Amino acid sequence: MIKRALEERIRSKIGRGKAIVLIGPRQVGKTTLINQILNGEDFLFLDCDDPTVRNIISTAGTEELKSLIGSHKFIFIDEAQRVQEIGLKLKIIIDQIKPHQLFVSGSSAFELNNELHEPLTGRKWEYELFPISWSELEGHVGYLKSEQQLPLRLIYGMYPDVINNPGEEVEILKELVNSYLYRDLLAFGGIKKPEVLERLLRALAFQIGNEFSYNELSNLLGIDKNTVNSYMDVLEKGFVIYRLPSFSKNLRNEIKMNRKVYFYDNGIRNMIIGDFKNPDIRNDMGALWENFLITERIKLNRYFQPTAHSYFWRTKQKQEVDYVEELNGDVSGYEIKWNPKAKISPIQKFTETYNSSISRLSRDNFRPFLEV
Known part of the structure; x- marks a missing residue:
């Protein structure tokens, strides 16, 4: 176990x-x-x-x-x-x-x-308690096996039954989505239009790592934006999605109210859109990698650093830092790239304003980020 x-x-x-x-x-x-x-x-x-x-x-x-x-x-x-x-x-x-x-x-x-x-x-x-964390998995199977499993975890996620039953991942995830998302959440959340919840989930699944607009979702789904917000509250309190706020303290041109959306589990997200293709032929690996890393960091913080706050950062001129963390007054920035050879551009405004550095997180150096 x-x-x-x-x-x-x-x-x-x-x-x-x-x-x-x-x-x-x-x-x-x-x-x-x-x-x-x-x-x-x-x-x-x-x-x-x-x-x-x-x-x-x-x-x-x-x-x-x-x-x-x-x-x-x-x-x-x-x-x-x-x-x-x-x-x-x-x-x-x-x-x-x-x-x-x-x-x-x-x-x-x-x-x-x-x-x-x-x-x-x-x-x-x-x-x-969340699905298995990366540090829990590595502590159980060791460095080598966890490294070998990383592509699977990005596609099928971290639920215990998914990890413990290789070859049956899709069947398990289908049951999780059908029984928990489309039965329990509908009952607990008092949602009266299950078909709208399903369409909202698909729309959000295609937007992981992106800023979303309540107005755009409202127009897409044909419901008012207050209902969109209410349904997203249900999904968030049901541990399906979470909304990452923008970081803003000092610069006038920082965006202040926007949010990005992420899923608590990659496997649930991929089940919603019905896509379990191999990582080598996917066009959304950057988004899956970002969803995975930020979610794993949030799990770590909830368990061990509950005073840490998580954000993203962007200016109106579209300068952006994928993930920002504030802990005990210190601010750290991270750029997330699946490709280890990908370069990041220094964002002087951010580093100077917040006396911070920006680190690159990729396939070959992410482990310290997910350790206590």
Whole structure:
């Protein structure tokens, strides 16, 4: 089993009087990780995908919850977002049923965060789990095998089942897209026009690494721009896409409000457009490489450097830096090129204004960028 970067951080929080909440998309290994942490312990497992379990928790009062938990010191509530008013139920468990350690997992950030925000204020440690990171993969298979797998990871992505079942990648990704994107997200997000969501996803998949316009997407899809923004919020809170903001502090000619769009997983993106061609014959390798590197860096930061902020930079004269990171007041710029021989032009305005350097990230030197 691939050791996850969050495991030791989560272990360090056990027994400190708060719930441990793990959020992330389906099939990234949340249940597996918590089971691994609880291996050897006698714990109560409550799977809220089971309608019986869901009904018992949602209708239980304090005494019924005490009876349900009994003498268990560890309680694991999986897919908690499916229980109505789950935040209040968890608050009762934390405040009135002691001693114990409560673990909670959920696949829907927009539902679970809304439910937990007020009831569990000061009562939880919350973490996000993503598909396997590059450092986790390399730590599991070693330098040579990870190097050999890089082209596959750019095409098929980093979901655990995809990595662990070579030859079955397309079938697994198809099921992920159909069951999670087009079923769970529609249900959780209250989306009334699934065909519009599908067309929006395809439009965004063809725009990875590019700035997008709400107005242009609105015209393309035949819906108003507020609805476009609302649907993108659902996709972002569902860990499908994220929007990278522009960096702007000092120069009058910097763009200030634009966004770029990226996918949390290359394989999901390629499944949406139905393109799994070999890297050697693709015309979008630059975009896939950029999506991969920035996403892997964001995973790393979420796990180990949560105060790091990610951006891109561009001026109205179209001077551009692919990726900008600000950490503890220091600004770093990166140009991302799939071809190791590609040159980058120094952007004096950026380096002088922000007392920064611009590094080139390519196929042959990316590893330090994805290490703690």
